Amino acid sequence: MLNIVLFGPPGAGKGTQSQKIISKYNLKHLSTGDMLRSAIQRQTENGVEAQKFMDRGELAPDEIVIGIIGRCLDKYNGTANGFVFDGFPRTTVQAAELDVLVEQRNSSVSLMLGLEVEYDELILRLENRANYSGRADDADITIIKNRIDVYNQRTRPVMEFYKEQGKYVGIKGMGSVDEIFQRICNAVELVENR
Numbered sequence: 001m002l003n004i005v006l007f008g009p010p011g012a013g014k015g016t017q018s019q020k021i022i023s024k025y026n027l028k029h030l031s032t033g034d035m036l037r038s039a040i041q042r043q044t045e046n047g048v049e050a051q052k053f054m055d056r057g058e059l060a061p062d063e064i065v066i067g068i069i070g071r072c073l074d075k076y077n078g079t080a081n082g083f084v085f086d087g088f089p090r091t092t093v094q095a096a097e098l099d100v101l102v103e104q105r106n107s108s109v110s111l112m113l114g115l116e117v118e119y120d121e122l123i124l125r126l127e128n129r130a131n132y133s134g135r136a137d138d139a140d141i142t143i144i145k146n147r148i149d150v151y152n153q154r155t156r157p158v159m160e161f162y163k164e165q166g167k168y169v170g171i172k173g174m175g176s177v178d179e180i181f182q183r184i185c186n187a188v189e190l191v192e193n194r
């Protein structure tokens, strides 16, 4: 199985690149951001709880996100070629739990692709996305900046977790969507040919 963790700060292009990766490699897309927004829309118990955090640009509680991912892995058990984990794990607790979840299914994380994008470009992309996303967390520059701060404090350490396992590959996330995708394909092919 090919299990890719797609990593990067808010606005790095994780959602954008995920679509291209799943299509080329025939993988399932697991975006915790999309799943949480769907739970909010349906006003489930998890959605109501997660919204309190997401609207402020904070992370949803680990137990909610881990539960969602575990249920998705069960749903696809035995039927998927692999997964793109988009926006998960975002804490070291989530990273450790993901290792357990995939090991329980006789699999492992193949690699982490970290999209590296400059701060000003992140702000620009998210401010642009606010014009059409309808997302409360894109609509306010203070919340956008808080999301990037939260990334630096709580999520960036996850990179070290995968570096220690020799699984981290940094991808320059500046340039056109297609240029970045080509860099991703080069990195995936190196892992596939190992």
Ligand code: B4P
Binding pocket: 008, 009, 010, 011, 012, 013, 014, 015, 016, 017, 032, 033, 034, 036, 053, 054, 057, 058, 059, 060, 061, 062, 065, 086, 087, 088, 089, 090, 091, 094, 125, 126, 128, 129, 137, 147, 173, 174, 175, 176, 177, 180
């Ligand atoms: P997410 O849904 O994961 O969203 P994101 O990090 O803001 O954006 P992403 O990087 O996917 O950006 P995109 O491709 O759309 O998270 C939202 C919130 O959910 C989090 O803040 C958190 O509260 C919660 N959450 C999610 N997962 C969680 C977890 N595991 N634990 C706890 N909480 C969790 O790109 C952004 C914009 O840039 C788009 O408009 C796109 O068109 C544009 N763009 C992309 N690539 C470009 C390029 N190369 N050039 C120019 N523009 C580009």
